[in-house]
Amino acid sequence: MNEEREIIGQRDDPAVPRYAGIATFALLPRPDEVEHADLAVLGMPLDSGTSFRPGARFGPAHIREHSRQLHPYHQVHETYPFRDQQVVDAGDVAVGPYDLAQAVERIHAEASRLVRQGTKVLALGGDHTVALPLLRAAAAAHGPLAVIHFDAHLDTWDVLHGASLWHGSPFRRAAEEGLLDLEHCQHVGIRSGVYGPDEFDDDRRAGFELIRSDEFQRRPMEEIAEQVRRRVGSGPVYVSIDIDVLDPSHAPGTGTPEVAGITTRELFAVLRGLAGLPIVGGDVVEVAPAYDHAGITGLAAAHTAWELLTLMGLSART
Numbered sequence: 001m002n003e004e005r006e007i008i009g010q011r012d013d014p015a016v017p018r019y020a021g022i023a024t025f026a027l028l029p030r031p032d033e034v035e036h037a038d039l040a041v042l043g044m045p046l047d048s049g050t051s052f053r054p055g056a057r058f059g060p061a062h063i064r065e066h067s068r069q070l071h072p073y074h075q076v077h078e079t080y081p082f083r084d085q086q087v088v089d090a091g092d093v094a095v096g097p098y099d100l101a102q103a104v105e106r107i108h109a110e111a112s113r114l115v116r117q118g119t120k121v122l123a124l125g126g127d128h129t130v131a132l133p134l135l136r137a138a139a140a141a142h143g144p145l146a147v148i149h150f151d152a153h154l155d156t157w158d159v160l161h162g163a164s165l166w167h168g169s170p171f172r173r174a175a176e177e178g179l180l181d182l183e184h185c186q187h188v189g190i191r192s193g194v195y196g197p198d199e200f201d202d203d204r205r206a207g208f209e210l211i212r213s214d215e216f217q218r219r220p221m222e223e224i225a226e227q228v229r230r231r232v233g234s235g236p237v238y239v240s241i242d243i244d245v246l247d248p249s250h251a252p253g254t255g256t257p258e259v260a261g262i263t264t265r266e267l268f269a270v271l272r273g274l275a276g277l278p279i280v281g282g283d284v285v286e287v288a289p290a291y292d293h294a295g296i297t298g299l300a301a302a303h304t305a306w307e308l309l310t311l312m313g314l315s316a317r318t
């Protein structure tokens with residue numbers, strides 16, 4: 001880290017409470033307020049790849065609104081995530097709703113621009129299609145990536161309704177394009193309905209091993225985290241978190257909810273067990289606020305993003 005550079009953290013005006021003022025993510029500065037950003041939170045207001053309930057285009061704003069309560073110190077990692085690295089809120093990518101291929105190109109262009117200037121991207125979705133251009137940008141800089149994918153769904157499916165680009169296919173397309181390290185990818189929390197066992201064969205060919213959500217009932221979470229660490233090895237890691245990995249009781253506001261999921265506590269336990277991995281990028285996606293209640297999903301997503309950016313700060317330090 002550059003010790004001389006002044007790091008600007010969260011807004012800290014005693015006259016303005018956390019619930020007031022414009023909500024950047026965690027009340028962090030914008031890019032034009034800092035010399036250099038080590039990590040940019042970047043909104044993806046897009047849900048044109050959704051197969052079931054639409055609405056994730058409103059996810060980034062919802063997550064920001066619920067990120068006002070994020071604090072500067074992480075009591076488990078004993079670190080200050082906004083001091084270890086300069087984090088900014090880079091706003092939303094300029095994408096429209098009608099042309100998904102064009103939106104994917106724009107996300108790729110914006111993420112690539114940030115990555116080239118040495119800024120890691122933590123994306124707020126938006127539907128899971130956005131992971132493909134984000135992986136393209138990260139892999140261009142770091143080579144094939146070990147992906148840790150928290151999700152109820154495999155997302156290694158092929159064509160749906162004639163489209164190869166949709167929110168259930170990003171990791172299949174990424175594998176085909178050589179963006180993934182096929183020996184080192186890991187799903188966590190899988191449980192959705194499938195049409196048959198061949199879907200799991202396709203999934204293995206896309207480079208993934210899987211941990212199902214029901215394993216959380218009989219296995220210690222430390223052991224699950226250790227299995228993930230062993231699988232991903234020592235190369236660059238990308239962490240993709242579909243909020244529907246959580247049980248609908250913990251995240252009702254999402255497009256394709258699946259029952260019998262994991263809890264926020266279980267998700268955080270596994271994430272915290274990944275400290276020290278070289279995480280080069282990540283996303284928290286599929287937040288659809290129209291189906292949320294009392295901000296449960298917004299809060300879960302904001303805090304999940306905070307856990308992830310804390311990990312990214314720890315990997316920057318090592």
Ligand SMILES: [Mn+2]
Nearest residue numbers: 128151155242
């Ligand atoms: Mn997904």
